[in-house]
Amino acid sequence: MIQNEKVAYMTKMAVFETREGKKCEPMRKYFRKDYLALQIIKSFLYATAGFALLFVFWCVYQADDLMARIDTLNYAKVGIKIGKSYLVCMAAYIALTYAVYSVRYVKGKRKLRRMERYLKKVKRFYRKKDPSDRKSAHTEKIGQMDEK
Amino acid sequence: MDRLYMVREECVRFFSKYESYIQPVLKLVIGLLLFYVINARFGYMKTLDRTVVYLALGVSCCVLPSIAIVVEAAGLILLHLYALSPVVCVLTAGLLFLMYIIYYRFTEDDGFYTSLTPLAYMVGIPYVMPIAAGFFKKPYRSVSIVCGTIIYYFLEGIRKNETVLARASSKNTVLAKVHVVMNQFLANKEMFLMCATVILATCSVYVIRRLAIDHAWTIALWIGAAVQFVLVLSGYLFWGIDKKISSLVIGIFVSLALGWGMKFFCFHLDYARTERVQFEDDEYYYYVKAVPKILYQVPPKKRTKTKKDDV
Numbered sequence: 347m348i349q350n351e352k353v354a355y356m357t358k359m360a361v362f363e364t365r366e367g368k369k370c371e372p373m374r375k376y377f378r379k380d381y382l383a384l385q386i387i388k389s390f391l392y393a394t395a396g397f398a399l400l401f402v403f404w405c406v407y408q409a410d411d412l413m414a415r416i417d418t419l420n421y422a423k424v425g426i427k428i429g430k431s432y433l434v435c436m437a438a439y440i441a442l443t444y445a446v447y448s449v450r451y452v453k454g455k456r457k458l459r460r461m462e463r464y465l466k467k468v469k470r471f472y473r474k475k476d477p478s479d480r481k482s483a484h485t486e487k488i489g490q491m492d493e494k
Numbered sequence: 495m496d497r498l499y500m501v502r503e504e505c506v507r508f509f510s511k512y513e514s515y516i517q518p519v520l521k522l523v524i525g526l527l528l529f530y531v532i533n534a535r536f537g538y539m540k541t542l543d544r545t546v547v548y549l550a551l552g553v554s555c556c557v558l559p560s561i562a563i564v565v566e567a568a569g570l571i572l573l574h575l576y577a578l579s580p581v582v583c584v585l586t587a588g589l590l591f592l593m594y595i596i597y598y599r600f601t602e603d604d605g606f607y608t609s610l611t612p613l614a615y616m617v618g619i620p621y622v623m624p625i626a627a628g629f630f631k632k633p634y635r636s637v638s639i640v641c642g643t644i645i646y647y648f649l650e651g652i653r654k655n656e657t658v659l660a661r662a663s664s665k666n667t668v669l670a671k672v673h674v675v676m677n678q679f680l681a682n683k684e685m686f687l688m689c690a691t692v693i694l695a696t697c698s699v700y701v702i703r704r705l706a707i708d709h710a711w712t713i714a715l716w717i718g719a720a721v722q723f724v725l726v727l728s729g730y731l732f733w734g735i736d737k738k739i740s741s742l743v744i745g746i747f748v749s750l751a752l753g754w755g756m757k758f759f760c761f762h763l764d765y766a767r768t769e770r771v772q773f774e775d776d777e778y779y780y781y782v783k784a785v786p787k788i789l790y791q792v793p794p795k796k797r798t799k800t801k802k803d804d805v
Contacts, residue, residue: 369602392595399588406672446600 352471355464362461366454373454381451382444389443393436401428499790502759518556525555525563528609531616532570535653539577542570564605571649579659581668582652585675589648597637607635611642612649618741621749624692625718628699629711629756636696640689647685651678687729695721706783708765715753719746764788 362370372381405412412419509516529551533543541547551570555563568590576583598605607627614620620643627635652659655674661667679685695718702714723746730738763785771782 392599396592396595399591403585403588403672403676406669407676409669409672442600 355468359464370454370458378451385443385447386440389440393439397432397435503790522552522556526552528567536574538574560604560606564609581671582659582675593641603638607638608642611639612646615646618745619748621722621745622752624695625699625753628696633697633700636693639692643688647682648678691722691725711757711761719750762788
Protein backbone atom coordinates (compact mmCIF):
# COMPACT_ATOMS: atom_id res chain seq x y z
CA MET A 347 0.00 0.00 0.00
CA ILE A 348 1.29 3.47 -0.84
CA GLN A 349 1.93 5.61 2.21
CA ASN A 350 1.45 9.23 1.17
CA GLU A 351 3.55 10.71 3.96
CA LYS A 352 6.47 8.41 3.21
CA VAL A 353 6.28 9.21 -0.50
CA ALA A 354 6.24 12.95 0.31
CA TYR A 355 9.39 12.66 2.42
CA MET A 356 11.14 10.54 -0.20
CA THR A 357 10.19 13.03 -2.93
CA LYS A 358 11.58 15.90 -0.87
CA MET A 359 14.81 13.97 -0.37
CA ALA A 360 15.07 13.14 -4.07
CA VAL A 361 14.49 16.79 -5.05
CA PHE A 362 17.16 17.89 -2.59
CA GLU A 363 19.57 15.26 -3.91
CA THR A 364 19.18 16.37 -7.54
CA ARG A 365 19.12 20.12 -6.89
CA GLU A 366 21.54 20.63 -4.05
CA GLY A 367 23.09 17.24 -3.38
CA LYS A 368 26.40 18.12 -5.03
CA LYS A 369 26.57 21.58 -3.48
CA CYS A 370 26.02 20.20 0.02
CA GLU A 371 28.44 17.28 -0.43
CA PRO A 372 31.45 19.16 1.06
CA MET A 373 29.41 20.08 4.14
CA ARG A 374 28.81 16.38 4.70
CA LYS A 375 32.47 15.54 4.21
CA TYR A 376 34.26 18.28 6.13
CA PHE A 377 34.10 20.04 9.47
CA ARG A 378 33.54 23.79 9.27
CA LYS A 379 37.17 24.70 9.91
CA ASP A 380 38.49 22.21 7.34
CA TYR A 381 35.97 23.38 4.76
CA LEU A 382 36.87 27.04 5.29
CA ALA A 383 40.60 26.26 5.26
CA LEU A 384 40.21 24.45 1.93
CA GLN A 385 38.32 27.36 0.40
CA ILE A 386 40.86 29.87 1.75
CA ILE A 387 43.73 27.88 0.23
CA LYS A 388 41.88 27.88 -3.10
CA SER A 389 41.25 31.61 -2.75
CA PHE A 390 44.91 32.20 -2.03
CA LEU A 391 45.85 30.47 -5.28
CA TYR A 392 43.16 32.27 -7.28
CA ALA A 393 44.04 35.68 -5.81
CA THR A 394 47.74 35.12 -6.49
CA ALA A 395 47.04 34.13 -10.09
CA GLY A 396 44.69 37.10 -10.53
CA PHE A 397 47.16 39.54 -9.04
CA ALA A 398 49.99 38.15 -11.18
CA LEU A 399 47.79 38.55 -14.24
CA LEU A 400 46.95 42.15 -13.34
CA PHE A 401 50.62 42.86 -12.67
CA VAL A 402 51.67 41.47 -16.05
CA PHE A 403 48.93 43.47 -17.81
CA TRP A 404 50.03 46.63 -15.99
CA CYS A 405 53.72 46.03 -16.87
CA VAL A 406 52.89 45.52 -20.54
CA TYR A 407 50.57 48.54 -20.55
CA GLN A 408 53.24 50.73 -18.95
CA ALA A 409 56.12 49.11 -20.87
CA ASP A 410 57.24 52.30 -22.63
CA ASP A 411 57.30 54.29 -19.41
CA LEU A 412 59.09 51.50 -17.55
CA MET A 413 61.74 51.14 -20.25
CA ALA A 414 62.37 54.90 -20.18
CA ARG A 415 62.90 54.86 -16.40
CA ILE A 416 64.61 51.48 -16.14
CA ASP A 417 67.90 52.95 -14.82
CA THR A 418 66.41 55.48 -12.41
CA LEU A 419 63.72 53.26 -10.94
CA ASN A 420 63.85 52.65 -7.16
CA TYR A 421 63.25 48.90 -7.24
CA ALA A 422 63.01 48.48 -3.46
CA LYS A 423 60.28 51.12 -3.22
CA VAL A 424 58.37 49.68 -6.17
CA GLY A 425 58.70 46.18 -4.70
CA ILE A 426 57.33 47.32 -1.32
CA LYS A 427 54.44 49.09 -3.05
CA ILE A 428 53.57 45.99 -5.07
CA GLY A 429 53.90 43.79 -1.97
CA LYS A 430 51.58 46.05 0.01
CA SER A 431 48.93 46.10 -2.70
CA TYR A 432 49.22 42.29 -3.01
CA LEU A 433 48.66 41.90 0.74
CA VAL A 434 45.67 44.28 0.72
CA CYS A 435 44.08 42.44 -2.23
CA MET A 436 44.76 39.07 -0.63
CA ALA A 437 43.32 40.14 2.74
CA ALA A 438 40.16 41.52 1.10
CA TYR A 439 39.72 38.40 -1.05
CA ILE A 440 40.26 36.01 1.86
CA ALA A 441 37.86 38.01 4.07
CA LEU A 442 35.24 37.79 1.32
CA THR A 443 35.88 34.05 0.96
CA TYR A 444 35.54 33.54 4.72
CA ALA A 445 32.27 35.48 4.89
CA VAL A 446 30.68 33.85 1.82
CA TYR A 447 31.70 30.26 2.58
CA SER A 448 30.84 30.53 6.32
CA VAL A 449 27.28 31.47 5.41
CA ARG A 450 27.17 28.79 2.72
CA TYR A 451 28.41 26.12 5.17
CA VAL A 452 25.85 27.04 7.83
CA LYS A 453 23.01 27.02 5.29
CA GLY A 454 24.17 23.73 3.73
CA LYS A 455 24.52 22.08 7.14
CA ARG A 456 21.00 23.21 8.04
CA LYS A 457 19.63 21.66 4.87
CA LEU A 458 21.52 18.43 5.52
CA ARG A 459 20.13 18.24 9.05
CA ARG A 460 16.63 18.62 7.65
CA MET A 461 17.32 15.82 5.19
CA GLU A 462 18.62 13.60 8.00
CA ARG A 463 15.37 14.23 9.87
CA TYR A 464 13.41 13.14 6.79
CA LEU A 465 15.61 10.08 6.43
CA LYS A 466 14.94 9.08 10.02
CA LYS A 467 11.22 9.45 9.44
CA VAL A 468 11.40 7.28 6.32
CA LYS A 469 13.39 4.68 8.26
CA ARG A 470 10.68 4.69 10.92
CA PHE A 471 8.13 4.02 8.19
CA TYR A 472 10.11 1.00 7.06
CA ARG A 473 10.32 -0.31 10.62
CA LYS A 474 6.56 0.07 11.05
CA LYS A 475 5.86 -1.91 7.90
CA ASP A 476 2.27 -3.04 7.72
CA PRO A 477 1.57 -6.69 8.73
CA SER A 478 0.83 -7.85 5.18
CA ASP A 479 4.33 -6.76 4.09
CA ARG A 480 5.92 -8.44 7.08
CA LYS A 481 4.03 -11.64 6.23
CA SER A 482 5.15 -11.58 2.64
CA ALA A 483 8.75 -10.96 3.74
CA HIS A 484 8.48 -13.92 6.12
CA THR A 485 7.13 -16.27 3.44
CA GLU A 486 9.88 -15.09 1.09
CA LYS A 487 12.50 -15.95 3.71
CA ILE A 488 11.02 -19.40 4.26
CA GLY A 489 11.00 -19.96 0.50
CA GLN A 490 14.68 -19.05 0.30
CA MET A 491 15.51 -21.45 3.15
CA ASP A 492 13.59 -24.26 1.43
CA GLU A 493 15.55 -23.69 -1.77
CA LYS A 494 18.80 -24.04 0.20
CA MET B 495 -8.57 43.89 -19.59
CA ASP B 496 -10.37 40.61 -18.88
CA ARG B 497 -9.08 39.30 -22.18
CA LEU B 498 -5.50 40.08 -21.10
CA TYR B 499 -6.00 38.25 -17.79
CA MET B 500 -7.38 35.31 -19.68
CA VAL B 501 -4.34 35.27 -21.98
CA ARG B 502 -2.07 35.44 -18.92
CA GLU B 503 -3.81 32.51 -17.22
CA GLU B 504 -3.62 30.51 -20.44
CA CYS B 505 0.10 31.30 -20.79
CA VAL B 506 0.83 30.35 -17.18
CA ARG B 507 -1.10 27.11 -17.60
CA PHE B 508 0.65 26.32 -20.86
CA PHE B 509 4.11 26.98 -19.40
CA SER B 510 3.48 24.93 -16.28
CA LYS B 511 2.09 22.07 -18.34
CA TYR B 512 4.94 21.91 -20.86
CA GLU B 513 7.75 23.35 -18.69
CA SER B 514 10.04 20.36 -19.17
CA TYR B 515 9.88 20.84 -22.98
CA ILE B 516 9.85 24.64 -23.05
CA GLN B 517 12.95 25.09 -20.89
CA PRO B 518 15.39 23.22 -23.20
CA VAL B 519 13.81 24.87 -26.26
CA LEU B 520 14.32 28.32 -24.68
CA LYS B 521 17.93 27.43 -23.88
CA LEU B 522 18.41 26.29 -27.48
CA VAL B 523 16.91 29.51 -28.88
CA ILE B 524 18.95 31.81 -26.59
CA GLY B 525 22.11 29.78 -27.25
CA LEU B 526 21.64 29.79 -31.03
CA LEU B 527 20.86 33.51 -31.03
CA LEU B 528 23.95 34.27 -28.98
CA PHE B 529 26.23 32.08 -31.11
CA TYR B 530 24.79 33.55 -34.30
CA VAL B 531 25.39 37.11 -33.08
CA ILE B 532 28.96 36.24 -32.00
CA ASN B 533 29.71 34.65 -35.37
CA ALA B 534 28.09 37.52 -37.27
CA ARG B 535 30.01 40.18 -35.34
CA PHE B 536 33.36 38.45 -34.86
CA GLY B 537 33.53 36.04 -37.75
CA TYR B 538 37.33 36.00 -37.83
CA MET B 539 37.54 32.20 -37.75
CA LYS B 540 35.52 31.15 -40.78
CA THR B 541 35.48 27.45 -39.86
CA LEU B 542 33.20 28.21 -36.89
CA ASP B 543 30.48 29.77 -39.04
CA ARG B 544 28.90 26.44 -40.02
CA THR B 545 25.51 24.94 -39.37
CA VAL B 546 27.08 21.85 -37.79
CA VAL B 547 28.90 24.00 -35.22
CA TYR B 548 25.72 25.93 -34.41
CA LEU B 549 23.74 22.74 -34.00
CA ALA B 550 26.37 21.02 -31.85
CA LEU B 551 26.66 24.03 -29.54
CA GLY B 552 22.89 24.57 -29.42
CA VAL B 553 22.07 20.93 -28.63
CA SER B 554 24.71 20.82 -25.90
CA CYS B 555 23.10 23.95 -24.38
CA CYS B 556 19.79 22.07 -24.21
CA VAL B 557 21.27 19.13 -22.36
CA LEU B 558 23.80 20.86 -20.10
CA PRO B 559 23.05 23.30 -17.25
CA SER B 560 22.46 26.99 -18.06
CA ILE B 561 26.07 27.96 -17.32
CA ALA B 562 27.07 25.99 -20.46
CA ILE B 563 25.72 28.84 -22.66
CA VAL B 564 28.15 31.29 -21.06
CA VAL B 565 31.09 28.89 -21.20
CA GLU B 566 30.45 28.01 -24.86
CA ALA B 567 29.95 31.67 -25.81
CA ALA B 568 33.21 32.59 -24.06
CA GLY B 569 35.03 29.75 -25.86
CA LEU B 570 33.60 30.86 -29.21
CA ILE B 571 34.64 34.48 -28.64
CA LEU B 572 38.17 33.42 -27.61
CA LEU B 573 38.56 31.28 -30.74
CA HIS B 574 37.47 34.16 -32.98
CA LEU B 575 39.80 36.55 -31.19
CA TYR B 576 42.64 34.06 -31.50
CA ALA B 577 42.14 34.14 -35.25
CA LEU B 578 42.27 37.95 -35.10
CA SER B 579 45.34 38.11 -32.89
CA PRO B 580 46.68 35.77 -30.16
CA VAL B 581 47.55 38.81 -28.00
CA VAL B 582 43.92 39.95 -27.97
CA CYS B 583 42.80 36.39 -27.17
CA VAL B 584 45.16 36.18 -24.16
CA LEU B 585 44.05 39.57 -22.83
CA THR B 586 40.37 38.68 -23.20
CA ALA B 587 40.93 35.32 -21.49
CA GLY B 588 42.63 37.21 -18.64
CA LEU B 589 39.64 39.55 -18.32
CA LEU B 590 37.19 36.63 -18.23
CA PHE B 591 39.35 34.85 -15.63
CA LEU B 592 39.34 37.96 -13.43
CA MET B 593 35.54 38.13 -13.72
CA TYR B 594 35.34 34.50 -12.67
CA ILE B 595 37.52 34.85 -9.59
CA ILE B 596 35.94 38.13 -8.45
CA TYR B 597 32.27 37.27 -8.92
CA TYR B 598 31.28 33.87 -10.29
CA ARG B 599 33.32 31.88 -7.79
CA PHE B 600 31.29 33.25 -4.91
CA THR B 601 27.80 33.09 -6.32
CA GLU B 602 25.43 30.47 -7.60
CA ASP B 603 24.81 32.64 -10.63
CA ASP B 604 24.16 30.65 -13.80
CA GLY B 605 25.35 33.49 -16.05
CA PHE B 606 21.91 33.95 -17.61
CA TYR B 607 21.95 37.72 -17.08
CA THR B 608 25.56 37.98 -18.28
CA SER B 609 24.75 36.24 -21.55
CA LEU B 610 21.54 38.20 -22.12
CA THR B 611 23.06 41.63 -21.39
CA PRO B 612 25.25 41.91 -24.54
CA LEU B 613 22.25 40.76 -26.61
CA ALA B 614 20.11 43.47 -24.99
CA TYR B 615 22.79 46.06 -25.80
CA MET B 616 22.83 44.97 -29.44
CA VAL B 617 19.05 45.28 -29.69
CA GLY B 618 19.22 48.68 -27.93
CA ILE B 619 17.31 47.79 -24.76
CA PRO B 620 19.98 47.28 -22.07
CA TYR B 621 17.74 49.26 -19.65
CA VAL B 622 15.44 46.28 -19.24
CA MET B 623 18.14 44.17 -17.55
CA PRO B 624 18.41 46.11 -14.24
CA ILE B 625 14.60 46.23 -14.06
CA ALA B 626 14.38 42.45 -14.50
CA ALA B 627 17.17 41.81 -11.97
CA GLY B 628 15.55 44.17 -9.46
CA PHE B 629 12.18 42.46 -9.91
CA PHE B 630 13.23 38.84 -9.70
CA LYS B 631 16.67 38.61 -8.10
CA LYS B 632 18.74 40.12 -5.32
CA PRO B 633 20.73 43.35 -5.84
CA TYR B 634 24.05 41.52 -6.08
CA ARG B 635 22.88 40.14 -9.44
CA SER B 636 23.63 43.61 -10.82
CA VAL B 637 27.28 42.45 -10.85
CA SER B 638 26.25 39.83 -13.39
CA ILE B 639 24.82 42.58 -15.63
CA VAL B 640 27.95 44.68 -15.03
CA CYS B 641 30.04 41.73 -16.29
CA GLY B 642 27.83 41.54 -19.41
CA THR B 643 28.20 45.30 -19.91
CA ILE B 644 32.00 45.13 -19.66
CA ILE B 645 32.10 42.21 -22.11
CA TYR B 646 29.90 44.10 -24.58
CA TYR B 647 31.89 47.36 -24.54
CA PHE B 648 35.21 45.52 -24.52
CA LEU B 649 34.30 43.41 -27.56
CA GLU B 650 32.76 46.35 -29.40
CA GLY B 651 36.02 48.26 -28.87
CA ILE B 652 37.99 45.35 -30.30
CA ARG B 653 35.65 45.14 -33.29
CA LYS B 654 36.07 48.85 -34.01
CA ASN B 655 39.87 48.54 -33.92
CA GLU B 656 40.11 45.25 -35.80
CA THR B 657 42.30 46.68 -38.58
CA VAL B 658 44.97 47.72 -36.05
CA LEU B 659 44.69 44.48 -34.11
CA ALA B 660 44.80 42.24 -37.18
CA ARG B 661 48.26 43.45 -38.26
CA ALA B 662 51.09 40.90 -38.11
CA SER B 663 52.73 40.85 -34.70
CA SER B 664 56.16 42.30 -34.22
CA LYS B 665 57.90 43.64 -31.11
CA ASN B 666 56.32 47.10 -31.45
CA THR B 667 52.90 46.06 -32.69
CA VAL B 668 52.36 43.74 -29.70
CA LEU B 669 52.70 46.68 -27.31
CA ALA B 670 50.46 48.82 -29.52
CA LYS B 671 47.84 46.06 -29.57
CA VAL B 672 47.97 45.72 -25.78
CA HIS B 673 47.47 49.49 -25.49
CA VAL B 674 44.49 49.41 -27.84
CA VAL B 675 42.87 46.48 -26.01
CA MET B 676 43.53 47.84 -22.52
CA ASN B 677 42.17 51.26 -23.48
CA GLN B 678 38.86 49.63 -24.40
CA PHE B 679 38.60 48.73 -20.76
CA LEU B 680 40.36 51.55 -18.92
CA ALA B 681 39.49 54.60 -21.03
CA ASN B 682 35.87 53.79 -21.86
CA LYS B 683 33.89 56.35 -19.85
CA GLU B 684 30.55 55.26 -21.30
CA MET B 685 31.14 51.73 -20.02
CA PHE B 686 31.82 52.96 -16.48
CA LEU B 687 28.72 55.17 -16.64
CA MET B 688 26.59 52.21 -17.72
CA CYS B 689 28.06 50.00 -14.96
CA ALA B 690 27.25 52.59 -12.28
CA THR B 691 23.76 53.07 -13.76
CA VAL B 692 23.08 49.32 -13.75
CA ILE B 693 24.05 48.99 -10.07
CA LEU B 694 22.03 52.03 -8.96
CA ALA B 695 18.96 51.09 -11.02
CA THR B 696 18.93 47.45 -9.84
CA CYS B 697 19.25 48.48 -6.20
CA SER B 698 16.52 51.13 -6.47
CA VAL B 699 14.10 48.73 -8.24
CA TYR B 700 14.79 46.02 -5.65
CA VAL B 701 14.38 48.32 -2.64
CA ILE B 702 11.18 49.97 -3.89
CA ARG B 703 9.42 46.81 -5.02
CA ARG B 704 9.92 45.34 -1.53
CA LEU B 705 8.32 48.32 0.21
CA ALA B 706 4.93 47.75 1.82
CA ILE B 707 3.23 50.40 -0.30
CA ASP B 708 0.48 50.17 -2.89
CA HIS B 709 1.67 49.66 -6.48
CA ALA B 710 5.24 49.01 -5.28
CA TRP B 711 6.22 47.16 -8.48
CA THR B 712 4.82 49.88 -10.75
CA ILE B 713 6.62 52.61 -8.81
CA ALA B 714 9.82 50.53 -8.83
CA LEU B 715 9.53 50.11 -12.61
CA TRP B 716 9.10 53.86 -13.22
CA ILE B 717 11.83 54.86 -10.80
CA GLY B 718 14.23 52.25 -12.22
CA ALA B 719 13.63 53.62 -15.73
CA ALA B 720 13.90 57.24 -14.51
CA VAL B 721 17.21 56.59 -12.71
CA GLN B 722 18.65 55.07 -15.85
CA PHE B 723 17.32 57.80 -18.09
CA VAL B 724 18.63 60.66 -15.94
CA LEU B 725 22.07 59.13 -15.36
CA VAL B 726 22.70 58.06 -18.94
CA LEU B 727 21.27 61.28 -20.40
CA SER B 728 23.43 63.45 -18.12
CA GLY B 729 26.46 61.38 -19.13
CA TYR B 730 25.68 61.77 -22.82
CA LEU B 731 25.11 65.53 -22.45
CA PHE B 732 28.29 65.93 -20.40
CA TRP B 733 30.44 64.15 -22.98
CA GLY B 734 28.52 65.59 -25.94
CA ILE B 735 27.27 62.26 -27.35
CA ASP B 736 24.07 63.70 -28.82
CA LYS B 737 23.65 60.95 -31.41
CA LYS B 738 22.72 58.34 -28.81
CA ILE B 739 19.97 60.33 -27.07
CA SER B 740 17.22 59.19 -29.44
CA SER B 741 18.20 55.53 -28.99
CA LEU B 742 18.21 56.12 -25.22
CA VAL B 743 14.63 57.44 -25.28
CA ILE B 744 13.38 54.57 -27.47
CA GLY B 745 15.28 52.02 -25.36
CA ILE B 746 13.80 53.36 -22.13
CA PHE B 747 10.24 53.23 -23.53
CA VAL B 748 10.66 49.68 -24.85
CA SER B 749 12.21 48.64 -21.53
CA LEU B 750 9.26 50.17 -19.68
CA ALA B 751 6.88 48.18 -21.85
CA LEU B 752 8.82 44.96 -21.25
CA GLY B 753 9.01 45.71 -17.52
CA TRP B 754 5.25 46.21 -17.46
CA GLY B 755 4.89 42.83 -19.20
CA MET B 756 7.05 41.17 -16.51
CA LYS B 757 5.00 42.81 -13.77
CA PHE B 758 1.76 41.76 -15.43
CA PHE B 759 2.79 38.12 -15.61
CA CYS B 760 4.46 37.82 -12.22
CA PHE B 761 2.95 40.32 -9.81
CA HIS B 762 -0.48 41.70 -10.49
CA LEU B 763 -2.47 42.70 -7.42
CA ASP B 764 -5.92 44.11 -6.87
CA TYR B 765 -5.27 47.00 -4.49
CA ALA B 766 -8.96 47.94 -4.41
CA ARG B 767 -9.65 44.79 -2.37
CA THR B 768 -6.83 45.31 0.16
CA GLU B 769 -7.64 44.03 3.61
CA ARG B 770 -6.08 45.24 6.85
CA VAL B 771 -6.43 43.07 9.92
CA GLN B 772 -5.03 43.26 13.44
CA PHE B 773 -4.66 40.41 15.91
CA GLU B 774 -2.41 39.30 18.72
CA ASP B 775 -0.88 36.24 20.32
CA ASP B 776 1.11 35.84 23.54
CA GLU B 777 4.24 37.52 22.21
CA TYR B 778 3.27 39.86 19.36
CA TYR B 779 0.64 42.19 18.05
CA TYR B 780 0.16 41.76 14.29
CA TYR B 781 -0.77 44.45 11.77
CA VAL B 782 -1.44 42.54 8.56
CA LYS B 783 -2.11 43.98 5.14
CA ALA B 784 -3.32 41.39 2.64
CA VAL B 785 -3.57 42.31 -1.03
CA PRO B 786 -5.38 39.76 -3.22
CA LYS B 787 -3.92 38.68 -6.55
CA ILE B 788 -5.92 39.27 -9.69
CA LEU B 789 -6.90 35.84 -10.84
CA TYR B 790 -9.11 35.20 -13.80
CA GLN B 791 -11.21 32.09 -13.82
CA VAL B 792 -11.02 30.63 -17.30
CA PRO B 793 -14.60 29.64 -18.20
CA PRO B 794 -15.02 25.92 -18.86
CA LYS B 795 -15.21 24.97 -22.50
CA LYS B 796 -18.75 24.51 -23.77
CA ARG B 797 -19.51 20.96 -24.68
CA THR B 798 -20.97 20.64 -28.11
CA LYS B 799 -23.66 18.10 -28.56
CA THR B 800 -22.76 15.20 -30.74
CA LYS B 801 -24.95 12.59 -32.29
CA LYS B 802 -23.78 10.11 -29.67
CA ASP B 803 -25.08 12.37 -26.88
CA ASP B 804 -28.46 12.62 -28.52
CA VAL B 805 -28.68 8.87 -28.66
